[in-house]
Amino acid sequence: MEVTIKRAGNLLQVTPALTHLLGPRLTYTKRVQVGADPRNAQYIQVNCFKEMDGSLIASAGFISRITNHLRTCGVTVKFEDCRERHLPEPDFSNLDQTKEGQDDMIAAIVANDYGIIESPCGSGKSWIIRQMCKMWPKARIIITSYTIDIVRQIYADLQEMFPCHELGMAGGGESADKQRIICAVDKSLGHCDLDSCDLFIYDEVHRAGAPETKKMIGRVRNAKMIGFSASPKGRGDNTDLEVEALFGPIVYRQSYQKVQQAGSIVPIRAYIFDTSKCYNQNYMTTTALERNLIWKSRDRNQVIAEAVKWITQELGGDPQILITVKTVTHAVHLGKLLPDFVLNYATMKYDDKNEWARKGLIDPSKHPLTAYQREQNYNRFRSGVLRRVISTGVWSTGVDFKGLNVLVRADAQASAIANVQIPGRVSRASDGKDIGVLIDFNDAFNPTLQQRAFKRFATYRKKGWQVTIK
Numbered sequence: 001m002e003v004t005i006k007r008a009g010n011l012l013q014v015t016p017a018l019t020h021l022l023g024p025r026l027t028y029t030k031r032v033q034v035g036a037d038p039r040n041a042q043y044i045q046v047n048c049f050k051e052m053d054g055s056l057i058a059s060a061g062f063i064s065r066i067t068n069h070l071r072t073c074g075v076t077v078k079f080e081d082c083r084e085r086h087l088p089e090p091d092f093s094n095l096d097q098t099k100e101g102q103d104d105m106i107a108a109i110v111a112n113d114y115g116i117i118e119s120p121c122g123s124g125k126s127w128i129i130r131q132m133c134k135m136w137p138k139a140r141i142i143i144t145s146y147t148i149d150i151v152r153q154i155y156a157d158l159q160e161m162f163p164c165h166e167l168g169m170a171g172g173g174e175s176a177d178k179q180r181i182i183c184a185v186d187k188s189l190g191h192c193d194l195d196s197c198d199l200f201i202y203d204e205v206h207r208a209g210a211p212e213t214k215k216m217i218g219r220v221r222n223a224k225m226i227g228f229s230a231s232p233k234g235r236g237d238n239t240d241l242e243v244e245a246l247f248g249p250i251v252y253r254q255s256y257q258k259v260q261q262a263g264s265i266v267p268i269r270a271y272i273f274d275t276s277k278c279y280n281q282n283y284m285t286t287t288a289l290e291r292n293l294i295w296k297s298r299d300r301n302q303v304i305a306e307a308v309k310w311i312t313q314e315l316g317g318d319p320q321i322l323i324t325v326k327t328v329t330h331a332v333h334l335g336k337l338l339p340d341f342v343l344n345y346a347t348m349k350y351d352d353k354n355e356w357a358r359k360g361l362i363d364p365s366k367h368p369l370t371a372y373q374r375e376q377n378y379n380r381f382r383s384g385v386l387r388r389v390i391s392t393g394v395w396s397t398g399v400d401f402k403g404l405n406v407l408v409r410a411d412a413q414a415s416a417i418a419n420v421q422i423p424g425r426v427s428r429a430s431d432g433k434d435i436g437v438l439i440d441f442n443d444a445f446n447p448t449l450q451q452r453a454f455k456r457f458a459t460y461r462k463k464g465w466q467v468t469i470k
Contacts, residue, residue, distance in 0.1 A: 002076040005067065007083060009221035010060045017056035018075070023047070025069050026058055028241040048245050059218075059245035061114045061225065087198050087224050090135035099124065099264070105252050106131060109226055114248025116205055116227045120256045121424025122265040125228050126157045126400070129201060132226070133158065133181055139198040141181045142223075146207040148185050149378050149399055154203065155183040189216045197223040202247065205229045206417055209242040217246050230424055234416025256427075256463050265427040268436045268465040272457065273307045275300050276444040286448075293446055294412045295330035298337075300441070304410050305337040307439050307470075311406050315437070319405035320381075323390040324422055326411045328352070331390045334410060336361050344377045344391040345369065395425070402430040408439040414452035419459035438465070 006013045014022065026049045034040045049058040058066065070077050090110055098106070105117060105128055119125060133141055143158075145151050148171055155169050162181060170192055171185030184192050186208070200220050202208050205227025208217060227247040233240050259265050278299035283289040294300060304323070312319060323338075325331050328345040329352070335343050348368035357364035369377075374394070380386035384403045389395075390410075407426035411418075426436035440456060443449035460467050 001074075002078060003070055004078045004080065005063070006080045007060055007063070009083065010218065012058050012060050012063060012066065014056040014058070014066060016054055017051050018070070019049075019051060019056055021073055021075075022049070022056055022058075022066060022069065025065060026062060026241075028238055031238050046241075048241055061245045061248040063114065064249050065244070083222050085198075085222055087136060087139060091137060092135065094134040094137060095131055096127075096134075100261070101254055101258055102128065105254065106135075108252035110135075112226075112248065112251045114225050115251030116229065116232050116243075116247050116249065117252045117254075118229060118232050118250050119252070119254040120259050120265060120427065121230050121421070122400075122428040123230075123254060123259040124264050125203065126154065128228075129154065129203075130158060130161055132199065132201065133162065136199060139180070140193070140196050141199045141201065142184060142189070142192055142194070142197050142220075143181070143201045143203070144184045144186045144189060145203040146186050146210075146213070147394065149375075149394070150203055151183050151185050152375075153400055158183065186213050186216065189219075194219045195221065199224045200226070202227045203229075204421075205243060205247055206232050206235060206240075208246055209235060209239040214242055214246060231417040231420035264429055266429050266433055266436050268423060268427055268438050268460075268463075270423075270438040270440060270457075270460050270465050270467045271307075271311070271470050272467060273303055273439065273441050273470045274444070275303050275441045278303070278443075278445045280445045289446070289448060290326070290412070291329065293443075293449065294410075295325075295327055296333050298333075300443070301334045301337055301410075303441065304334060304408065307441075308338060308406075308408060310470075311437060311439060315405060318387055319437075320384060320387050320401070320403050321389075321406040321408065322381075322395070322401065322404055322425060323408040324395070324411045324425075325390060325392055326413060328392055330410065331392060332356050332361050335390055338388070338390065341388040341390045342377060342386060343367070343369075344374065344389050344395065346374075346392060346394050399425065400428060401425055402428040403433070404428065404436070405433065406437040406439065409441070409456070412441070412443060412449055412452060414455040416455075416459070419456050420463075423460070423465075442469075 003018060004015050027045060027047050030044045030046045031041050032044055034042055049056050067077050102124060108115060129143060143154055151171060158167055166180045168179035169183045171188035182192055197220055200223040206229045208214060225247045232250060260267060278297060328348050331343045331345055335341055353364060353367050356362045381389055382401055404426050407423060409422060423438050426438060443453050457467060
Protein backbone atom coordinates (compact mmCIF):
# COMPACT_ATOMS: atom_id res chain seq x y z
CA MET A 1 0.00 0.00 0.00
CA GLU A 2 1.17 3.56 -0.77
CA VAL A 3 0.33 6.68 1.25
CA THR A 4 0.92 10.26 0.16
CA ILE A 5 1.88 12.81 2.79
CA LYS A 6 1.63 16.43 1.68
CA ARG A 7 3.00 19.23 3.79
CA ALA A 8 1.54 22.70 3.40
CA GLY A 9 2.57 25.27 5.97
CA ASN A 10 2.57 23.62 9.38
CA LEU A 11 0.07 20.89 8.48
CA LEU A 12 0.32 17.37 7.07
CA GLN A 13 -2.32 15.74 4.88
CA VAL A 14 -2.10 11.94 4.89
CA THR A 15 -4.03 10.22 2.08
CA PRO A 16 -5.61 7.74 2.55
CA ALA A 17 -6.19 8.50 6.22
CA LEU A 18 -5.34 5.06 7.68
CA THR A 19 -6.79 6.24 10.97
CA HIS A 20 -6.82 2.70 12.33
CA LEU A 21 -3.00 2.73 12.12
CA LEU A 22 -2.21 6.36 12.94
CA GLY A 23 -5.00 7.29 15.36
CA PRO A 24 -3.54 5.51 18.42
CA ARG A 25 -0.13 7.10 17.72
CA LEU A 26 -1.66 10.59 17.66
CA THR A 27 -3.84 10.28 20.76
CA TYR A 28 -3.08 10.85 24.42
CA THR A 29 -4.93 10.99 27.74
CA LYS A 30 -4.96 14.48 29.24
CA ARG A 31 -5.16 15.01 32.99
CA VAL A 32 -7.53 17.84 33.94
CA GLN A 33 -7.79 19.02 37.54
CA VAL A 34 -11.30 19.14 38.98
CA GLY A 35 -11.89 21.75 41.69
CA ALA A 36 -9.25 23.15 44.03
CA ASP A 37 -7.66 19.85 45.04
CA PRO A 38 -4.92 18.73 42.59
CA ARG A 39 -5.55 15.11 43.64
CA ASN A 40 -9.01 15.26 42.05
CA ALA A 41 -8.72 14.95 38.29
CA GLN A 42 -10.49 13.58 35.27
CA TYR A 43 -8.78 12.07 32.25
CA ILE A 44 -9.84 13.03 28.74
CA GLN A 45 -8.78 11.38 25.50
CA VAL A 46 -7.37 13.96 23.10
CA ASN A 47 -6.96 13.31 19.38
CA CYS A 48 -4.14 15.36 17.84
CA PHE A 49 -5.58 14.92 14.34
CA LYS A 50 -8.78 15.20 12.38
CA GLU A 51 -10.24 13.42 9.37
CA MET A 52 -11.29 15.38 6.30
CA ASP A 53 -12.45 14.06 2.91
CA GLY A 54 -10.69 10.72 3.32
CA SER A 55 -7.43 12.26 4.58
CA LEU A 56 -5.90 12.61 8.01
CA ILE A 57 -4.81 16.14 8.98
CA ALA A 58 -2.14 16.60 11.67
CA SER A 59 0.55 19.06 12.73
CA ALA A 60 3.80 18.93 10.79
CA GLY A 61 5.74 18.21 13.97
CA PHE A 62 4.40 14.66 13.70
CA ILE A 63 6.14 13.99 10.37
CA SER A 64 8.72 11.63 11.93
CA ARG A 65 6.15 9.88 14.14
CA ILE A 66 3.75 9.31 11.23
CA THR A 67 6.35 8.35 8.61
CA ASN A 68 8.26 5.96 10.86
CA HIS A 69 5.11 4.20 12.05
CA LEU A 70 3.73 3.75 8.53
CA ARG A 71 7.01 2.30 7.31
CA THR A 72 7.13 -0.04 10.30
CA CYS A 73 3.68 -1.25 9.25
CA GLY A 74 4.96 -1.94 5.74
CA VAL A 75 3.34 1.08 4.09
CA THR A 76 5.18 2.90 1.28
CA VAL A 77 5.31 6.66 1.96
CA LYS A 78 5.44 9.33 -0.74
CA PHE A 79 6.18 12.81 0.59
CA GLU A 80 5.36 16.13 -1.11
CA ASP A 81 6.51 19.46 0.36
CA CYS A 82 4.17 22.24 -0.75
CA ARG A 83 5.50 24.99 1.49
CA GLU A 84 5.81 28.53 0.15
CA ARG A 85 9.50 28.78 1.03
CA HIS A 86 12.34 26.97 2.76
CA LEU A 87 15.21 27.98 5.01
CA PRO A 88 18.37 28.28 2.88
CA GLU A 89 21.40 26.07 3.39
CA PRO A 90 23.44 27.12 6.46
CA ASP A 91 26.73 28.96 6.09
CA PHE A 92 29.06 26.89 8.27
CA SER A 93 31.93 29.30 7.66
CA ASN A 94 30.28 31.70 10.13
CA LEU A 95 30.52 29.24 13.03
CA ASP A 96 32.74 29.88 16.04
CA GLN A 97 35.04 27.20 17.43
CA THR A 98 32.96 24.37 18.91
CA LYS A 99 33.46 22.31 22.07
CA GLU A 100 32.96 18.57 22.46
CA GLY A 101 29.41 17.56 21.59
CA GLN A 102 28.42 20.87 20.03
CA ASP A 103 29.18 19.70 16.49
CA ASP A 104 26.67 16.86 16.89
CA MET A 105 24.06 19.21 18.32
CA ILE A 106 24.44 21.63 15.41
CA ALA A 107 24.30 18.74 12.93
CA ALA A 108 21.00 17.56 14.45
CA ILE A 109 19.55 21.07 14.20
CA VAL A 110 20.59 21.46 10.57
CA ALA A 111 19.29 18.03 9.59
CA ASN A 112 15.75 18.44 10.99
CA ASP A 113 12.97 20.86 10.16
CA TYR A 114 11.42 19.97 13.52
CA GLY A 115 13.34 18.90 16.58
CA ILE A 116 13.88 19.17 20.33
CA ILE A 117 17.36 19.34 21.83
CA GLU A 118 17.53 17.71 25.26
CA SER A 119 20.61 18.95 27.08
CA PRO A 120 21.39 19.77 30.73
CA CYS A 121 21.28 23.27 32.18
CA GLY A 122 24.62 24.94 31.54
CA SER A 123 25.48 22.90 28.44
CA GLY A 124 26.01 25.92 26.18
CA LYS A 125 22.52 26.40 24.79
CA SER A 126 23.00 30.19 24.51
CA TRP A 127 26.13 29.61 22.43
CA ILE A 128 24.20 27.25 20.12
CA ILE A 129 21.43 29.83 19.64
CA ARG A 130 24.03 32.44 18.68
CA GLN A 131 25.50 30.03 16.13
CA MET A 132 22.05 29.41 14.64
CA CYS A 133 21.66 33.15 14.09
CA LYS A 134 25.10 33.22 12.40
CA MET A 135 24.60 30.10 10.26
CA TRP A 136 21.53 31.61 8.65
CA PRO A 137 22.65 35.26 8.30
CA LYS A 138 19.63 36.36 6.28
CA ALA A 139 16.93 34.30 7.96
CA ARG A 140 14.13 35.95 9.90
CA ILE A 141 14.38 34.45 13.38
CA ILE A 142 12.13 34.52 16.44
CA ILE A 143 13.53 33.32 19.77
CA THR A 144 11.03 32.94 22.60
CA SER A 145 10.46 31.57 26.08
CA TYR A 146 7.85 31.85 28.81
CA THR A 147 9.48 34.41 31.13
CA ILE A 148 10.93 37.86 30.56
CA ASP A 149 14.07 36.96 32.55
CA ILE A 150 15.02 34.19 30.12
CA VAL A 151 14.26 36.33 27.07
CA ARG A 152 16.25 39.30 28.38
CA GLN A 153 19.18 37.01 29.07
CA ILE A 154 19.13 35.67 25.49
CA TYR A 155 18.76 39.21 24.15
CA ALA A 156 21.73 40.42 26.20
CA ASP A 157 23.87 37.53 24.90
CA LEU A 158 22.95 38.32 21.29
CA GLN A 159 23.66 42.04 21.76
CA GLU A 160 27.34 41.18 22.06
CA MET A 161 27.29 39.81 18.51
CA PHE A 162 24.58 41.56 16.47
CA PRO A 163 23.94 45.29 15.87
CA CYS A 164 20.70 46.92 17.00
CA HIS A 165 19.31 47.15 13.46
CA GLU A 166 19.40 43.32 13.31
CA LEU A 167 18.17 42.57 16.83
CA GLY A 168 14.88 43.50 18.51
CA MET A 169 12.79 42.50 21.49
CA ALA A 170 9.06 42.10 22.18
CA GLY A 171 7.65 41.93 25.68
CA GLY A 172 8.61 43.37 29.05
CA GLY A 173 7.74 46.86 27.87
CA GLU A 174 9.71 46.49 24.64
CA SER A 175 8.19 46.56 21.16
CA ALA A 176 9.92 44.83 18.26
CA ASP A 177 10.23 46.59 14.95
CA LYS A 178 11.33 44.92 11.70
CA GLN A 179 14.66 43.52 12.88
CA ARG A 180 15.88 40.20 11.50
CA ILE A 181 16.19 38.57 14.94
CA ILE A 182 13.41 39.09 17.48
CA CYS A 183 13.56 37.93 21.10
CA ALA A 184 10.02 37.69 22.47
CA VAL A 185 8.19 36.48 25.55
CA ASP A 186 5.70 33.87 24.30
CA LYS A 187 2.78 36.00 25.52
CA SER A 188 3.99 38.76 23.16
CA LEU A 189 4.25 36.62 20.03
CA GLY A 190 1.09 38.27 18.73
CA HIS A 191 3.19 41.40 18.15
CA CYS A 192 5.65 39.51 15.94
CA ASP A 193 5.48 38.77 12.23
CA LEU A 194 4.93 35.02 12.53
CA ASP A 195 4.08 34.60 8.84
CA SER A 196 7.55 35.74 7.76
CA CYS A 197 9.47 33.71 10.34
CA ASP A 198 12.07 31.31 8.86
CA LEU A 199 13.50 29.91 12.10
CA PHE A 200 11.52 29.66 15.35
CA ILE A 201 13.36 28.79 18.58
CA TYR A 202 11.72 28.09 21.95
CA ASP A 203 13.92 27.92 25.06
CA GLU A 204 12.49 25.71 27.85
CA VAL A 205 10.23 24.11 25.26
CA HIS A 206 8.45 21.88 27.80
CA ARG A 207 6.41 25.01 28.60
CA ALA A 208 5.13 25.34 25.01
CA GLY A 209 2.19 22.97 25.57
CA ALA A 210 0.15 25.48 27.60
CA PRO A 211 -3.20 26.12 25.83
CA GLU A 212 -2.71 29.78 24.85
CA THR A 213 0.96 29.28 24.03
CA LYS A 214 0.41 26.36 21.67
CA LYS A 215 -2.42 28.26 19.97
CA MET A 216 -0.10 31.21 19.25
CA ILE A 217 2.84 29.06 18.12
CA GLY A 218 0.46 27.14 15.87
CA ARG A 219 0.25 30.27 13.70
CA VAL A 220 3.90 29.83 12.63
CA ARG A 221 3.53 28.21 9.21
CA ASN A 222 6.80 27.90 7.31
CA ALA A 223 9.62 28.03 9.86
CA LYS A 224 12.15 25.49 11.05
CA MET A 225 10.97 24.74 14.60
CA ILE A 226 13.65 24.02 17.23
CA GLY A 227 13.11 23.66 20.98
CA PHE A 228 15.57 23.38 23.87
CA SER A 229 15.03 21.85 27.29
CA ALA A 230 16.83 19.90 29.99
CA SER A 231 13.52 18.12 30.68
CA PRO A 232 11.31 17.95 27.57
CA LYS A 233 9.20 15.07 28.92
CA GLY A 234 7.13 14.77 32.07
CA ARG A 235 4.44 17.48 32.03
CA GLY A 236 1.96 16.93 34.86
CA ASP A 237 -1.04 17.23 32.53
CA ASN A 238 0.37 14.56 30.13
CA THR A 239 0.46 17.01 27.20
CA ASP A 240 3.96 16.08 25.97
CA LEU A 241 2.41 15.07 22.64
CA GLU A 242 1.17 18.65 22.16
CA VAL A 243 4.77 19.89 22.39
CA GLU A 244 5.86 17.29 19.83
CA ALA A 245 3.08 18.49 17.49
CA LEU A 246 4.68 21.95 17.53
CA PHE A 247 8.38 21.08 17.61
CA GLY A 248 8.75 17.44 16.63
CA PRO A 249 10.57 14.67 18.52
CA ILE A 250 13.81 14.76 20.48
CA VAL A 251 16.53 14.73 17.81
CA TYR A 252 19.55 15.13 20.08
CA ARG A 253 20.10 14.07 23.67
CA GLN A 254 23.17 14.94 25.74
CA SER A 255 23.87 13.44 29.17
CA TYR A 256 24.84 15.41 32.27
CA GLN A 257 28.10 13.46 32.51
CA LYS A 258 29.11 14.26 28.93
CA VAL A 259 28.57 17.99 29.44
CA GLN A 260 30.43 17.80 32.74
CA GLN A 261 33.41 16.11 31.03
CA ALA A 262 33.50 18.98 28.53
CA GLY A 263 33.91 21.41 31.42
CA SER A 264 30.68 23.33 30.84
CA ILE A 265 29.07 22.28 34.13
CA VAL A 266 30.32 21.11 37.51
CA PRO A 267 29.46 17.97 39.54
CA ILE A 268 26.48 18.35 41.85
CA ARG A 269 26.72 17.14 45.43
CA ALA A 270 23.37 16.70 47.16
CA TYR A 271 22.90 16.76 50.94
CA ILE A 272 19.61 15.41 52.32
CA PHE A 273 18.47 16.68 55.72
CA ASP A 274 16.03 14.88 58.00
CA THR A 275 12.70 16.53 58.89
CA SER A 276 11.08 13.49 60.52
CA LYS A 277 10.44 15.32 63.82
CA CYS A 278 8.38 18.08 62.20
CA TYR A 279 4.71 18.63 63.03
CA ASN A 280 2.26 16.46 61.06
CA GLN A 281 -1.51 16.31 60.61
CA ASN A 282 -3.95 14.97 58.02
CA TYR A 283 -5.52 17.48 55.62
CA MET A 284 -8.31 17.06 53.09
CA THR A 285 -6.64 18.94 50.23
CA THR A 286 -3.12 19.23 48.88
CA THR A 287 -3.20 23.01 49.27
CA ALA A 288 -4.10 22.75 52.95
CA LEU A 289 -1.37 20.16 53.48
CA GLU A 290 1.27 22.32 51.80
CA ARG A 291 0.14 25.52 53.51
CA ASN A 292 0.38 24.02 57.00
CA LEU A 293 3.17 21.45 56.67
CA ILE A 294 5.44 23.28 54.20
CA TRP A 295 4.80 26.99 53.75
CA LYS A 296 3.91 27.97 57.32
CA SER A 297 5.63 25.13 59.17
CA ARG A 298 8.02 26.68 61.67
CA ASP A 299 9.46 23.21 62.41
CA ARG A 300 10.42 22.51 58.79
CA ASN A 301 11.49 26.09 58.09
CA GLN A 302 13.76 25.91 61.14
CA VAL A 303 15.46 22.79 59.70
CA ILE A 304 15.97 24.70 56.43
CA ALA A 305 17.50 27.64 58.29
CA GLU A 306 19.84 25.29 60.16
CA ALA A 307 20.85 23.61 56.89
CA VAL A 308 21.70 27.03 55.42
CA LYS A 309 23.80 27.85 58.49
CA TRP A 310 25.62 24.49 58.22
CA ILE A 311 26.51 24.79 54.52
CA THR A 312 27.63 28.40 54.98
CA GLN A 313 30.09 27.29 57.69
CA GLU A 314 31.10 24.22 55.69
CA LEU A 315 32.00 26.16 52.55
CA GLY A 316 33.40 29.20 54.33
CA GLY A 317 33.66 32.66 52.82
CA ASP A 318 30.50 34.13 51.33
CA PRO A 319 28.81 31.47 49.16
CA GLN A 320 25.96 32.56 46.92
CA ILE A 321 22.79 30.76 48.02
CA LEU A 322 19.38 30.46 46.35
CA ILE A 323 16.43 28.92 48.20
CA THR A 324 13.51 27.81 46.00
CA VAL A 325 9.95 27.88 47.31
CA LYS A 326 6.59 27.33 45.65
CA THR A 327 4.68 30.34 47.01
CA VAL A 328 5.21 33.85 48.33
CA THR A 329 3.60 32.65 51.58
CA HIS A 330 6.47 30.23 52.07
CA ALA A 331 9.03 32.87 51.10
CA VAL A 332 7.67 35.24 53.75
CA HIS A 333 7.56 32.70 56.60
CA LEU A 334 10.99 31.26 55.77
CA GLY A 335 12.41 34.75 55.30
CA LYS A 336 11.52 35.63 58.90
CA LEU A 337 14.04 32.97 60.02
CA LEU A 338 16.64 34.09 57.46
CA PRO A 339 16.58 37.91 57.64
CA ASP A 340 19.71 38.31 55.50
CA PHE A 341 17.89 36.76 52.50
CA VAL A 342 16.09 38.90 49.92
CA LEU A 343 12.59 37.74 48.90
CA ASN A 344 11.88 37.40 45.17
CA TYR A 345 8.43 36.61 43.78
CA ALA A 346 6.00 37.50 41.00
CA THR A 347 3.08 38.99 42.94
CA MET A 348 1.94 39.71 46.51
CA LYS A 349 -1.68 40.49 47.36
CA TYR A 350 -2.15 43.65 49.41
CA ASP A 351 -4.40 41.86 51.93
CA ASP A 352 -1.63 39.30 52.50
CA LYS A 353 0.96 42.07 52.74
CA ASN A 354 -1.03 43.86 55.42
CA GLU A 355 -1.56 40.66 57.42
CA TRP A 356 2.14 39.69 57.23
CA ALA A 357 3.17 43.23 58.19
CA ARG A 358 0.89 43.13 61.28
CA LYS A 359 2.51 39.84 62.30
CA GLY A 360 5.99 41.29 61.85
CA LEU A 361 6.90 38.87 59.04
CA ILE A 362 7.82 41.57 56.50
CA ASP A 363 8.74 45.22 56.29
CA PRO A 364 5.71 46.78 54.51
CA SER A 365 7.90 49.52 53.01
CA LYS A 366 9.72 46.89 50.90
CA HIS A 367 6.73 44.97 49.54
CA PRO A 368 5.16 44.14 47.19
CA LEU A 369 8.02 44.09 44.69
CA THR A 370 7.71 46.13 41.52
CA ALA A 371 8.70 44.78 38.10
CA TYR A 372 11.77 47.02 38.26
CA GLN A 373 12.78 45.61 41.66
CA ARG A 374 12.43 42.03 40.37
CA GLU A 375 14.63 42.90 37.40
CA GLN A 376 17.19 44.47 39.73
CA ASN A 377 17.16 41.37 41.93
CA TYR A 378 17.88 39.24 38.88
CA ASN A 379 20.69 41.45 37.59
CA ARG A 380 22.33 41.82 41.00
CA PHE A 381 22.12 38.10 41.73
CA ARG A 382 23.44 37.14 38.30
CA SER A 383 26.37 39.54 38.69
CA GLY A 384 27.13 38.19 42.18
CA VAL A 385 26.42 41.43 44.05
CA LEU A 386 23.36 39.89 45.72
CA ARG A 387 24.37 36.75 47.65
CA ARG A 388 21.23 35.45 49.40
CA VAL A 389 17.77 35.06 47.83
CA ILE A 390 14.57 33.13 48.56
CA SER A 391 12.64 32.89 45.29
CA THR A 392 9.39 31.44 44.03
CA GLY A 393 9.20 29.68 40.65
CA VAL A 394 10.02 32.86 38.70
CA TRP A 395 13.64 31.64 38.86
CA SER A 396 12.96 27.89 38.63
CA THR A 397 14.00 27.40 34.98
CA GLY A 398 16.06 29.01 32.28
CA VAL A 399 17.98 31.53 34.37
CA ASP A 400 21.78 31.55 34.27
CA PHE A 401 23.57 32.03 37.60
CA LYS A 402 27.13 30.88 36.96
CA GLY A 403 28.38 31.96 40.38
CA LEU A 404 25.65 30.16 42.34
CA ASN A 405 27.25 27.88 44.93
CA VAL A 406 24.28 26.46 46.83
CA LEU A 407 20.70 25.70 45.85
CA VAL A 408 18.30 24.81 48.66
CA ARG A 409 15.12 23.04 47.58
CA ALA A 410 12.56 24.09 50.16
CA ASP A 411 9.74 23.78 47.60
CA ALA A 412 8.86 20.09 48.24
CA GLN A 413 7.74 19.60 44.64
CA ALA A 414 8.09 16.29 42.83
CA SER A 415 7.31 16.78 39.14
CA ALA A 416 9.76 15.15 36.74
CA ILE A 417 10.46 18.50 35.08
CA ALA A 418 11.00 20.40 38.35
CA ASN A 419 13.37 17.70 39.62
CA VAL A 420 15.69 18.38 36.68
CA GLN A 421 15.16 22.08 36.08
CA ILE A 422 15.43 23.45 39.62
CA PRO A 423 18.73 21.76 40.59
CA GLY A 424 20.16 22.76 37.21
CA ARG A 425 20.49 26.34 38.51
CA VAL A 426 23.56 25.33 40.51
CA SER A 427 25.38 23.35 37.80
CA ARG A 428 26.92 26.22 35.82
CA ALA A 429 30.72 26.22 35.72
CA SER A 430 32.65 29.36 36.67
CA ASP A 431 36.12 30.33 37.86
CA GLY A 432 36.93 28.89 41.27
CA LYS A 433 33.77 26.74 41.38
CA ASP A 434 34.52 23.01 41.71
CA ILE A 435 31.07 21.70 42.67
CA GLY A 436 27.48 22.80 42.95
CA VAL A 437 25.80 22.06 46.27
CA LEU A 438 22.16 20.96 46.36
CA ILE A 439 20.31 20.75 49.69
CA ASP A 440 17.01 18.90 50.00
CA PHE A 441 14.84 17.43 52.75
CA ASN A 442 13.53 13.94 53.48
CA ASP A 443 10.04 14.81 54.67
CA ALA A 444 9.46 11.52 56.47
CA PHE A 445 6.98 13.11 58.89
CA ASN A 446 4.21 12.87 56.28
CA PRO A 447 3.59 9.97 53.83
CA THR A 448 2.55 12.22 50.90
CA LEU A 449 5.53 14.51 51.31
CA GLN A 450 7.95 11.62 51.75
CA GLN A 451 6.79 10.06 48.48
CA ARG A 452 7.54 13.37 46.78
CA ALA A 453 10.99 13.41 48.39
CA PHE A 454 11.72 9.87 47.18
CA LYS A 455 10.90 10.94 43.61
CA ARG A 456 13.32 13.87 43.86
CA PHE A 457 16.11 11.71 45.28
CA ALA A 458 15.59 9.07 42.57
CA THR A 459 16.09 11.75 39.90
CA TYR A 460 19.28 12.97 41.56
CA ARG A 461 20.75 9.47 41.63
CA LYS A 462 19.65 8.80 38.06
CA LYS A 463 21.58 11.90 36.99
CA GLY A 464 24.68 10.49 38.67
CA TRP A 465 24.87 13.16 41.39
CA GLN A 466 26.51 12.29 44.70
CA VAL A 467 23.83 12.03 47.40
CA THR A 468 24.76 12.25 51.10
CA ILE A 469 22.25 11.75 53.93
CA LYS A 470 22.88 14.21 56.78
